[in-house]
Amino acid sequence: MKTTIKALTLIASTVFAGQAFSAELVCAVYAKSGGSSWGNGTANCEAFDYSFGNSTGGRFYLKNVTKPVQEVRWSGSARCGTTTSTSCNATIRAYGANSATATILYKDGTWESTNAATAYYETGH
Numbered sequence: 001m002k003t004t005i006k007a008l009t010l011i012a013s014t015v016f017a018g019q020a021f022s023a024e025l026v027c028a029v030y031a032k033s034g035g036s037s038w039g040n041g042t043a044n045c046e047a048f049d050y051s052f053g054n055s056t057g058g059r060f061y062l063k064n065v066t067k068p069v070q071e072v073r074w075s076g077s078a079r080c081g082t083t084t085s086t087s088c089n090a091t092i093r094a095y096g097a098n099s100a101t102a103t104i105l106y107k108d109g110t111w112e113s114t115n116a117a118t119a120y121y122e123t124g125h
Helices: 002-020
Strands: 024-029 036-038 044-049 055-063 069-076 087-093 098-106 111-113 117-123
Touching: 024 044, 024 098, 024 117, 044 055, 055 098, 055 117, 087 098, 087 117
Parallel strands: 044 117
Antiparallel strands: 024 055, 036 044, 055 087, 069 098, 098 111, 098 117
C-alpha cells in the first residue's frame, strides 16, 4: 500500500512539475487614440478606444520557454506561419475573438502545443 501511494505521489508531482514549467502563449492589444488596454501579458487581453477603426495592432508571444527553440508554428490570428521567433505581431480585428495557438519544436527533438490566447478589441460607443 505504501509503495502504491509513493508511486502515485511521484507520478502526480512529475505531471504538475511539467505543467508548471511549460511554455505559455499570451497576448497584447495596443489601443489607439489614448485608449486603454487590460490583461496584456496574459492569455486573455483586450483594448478599448474611440478611434472608430476596424482593427488595431497586437502581438502573441511565448512566456516561460525553458529550452532552445528550433521553430514555432503559429496558427489562428497569429498569421506568422513557421518561424524561429517566439513572438508574432498580429492585426486584432474589432468586435471579435482573435485567438491563436502555437506549436513549439525544440532543438532537443521534443515539441509542445500551447494554450490558446485570445485578444479582444472594441472601438467607438
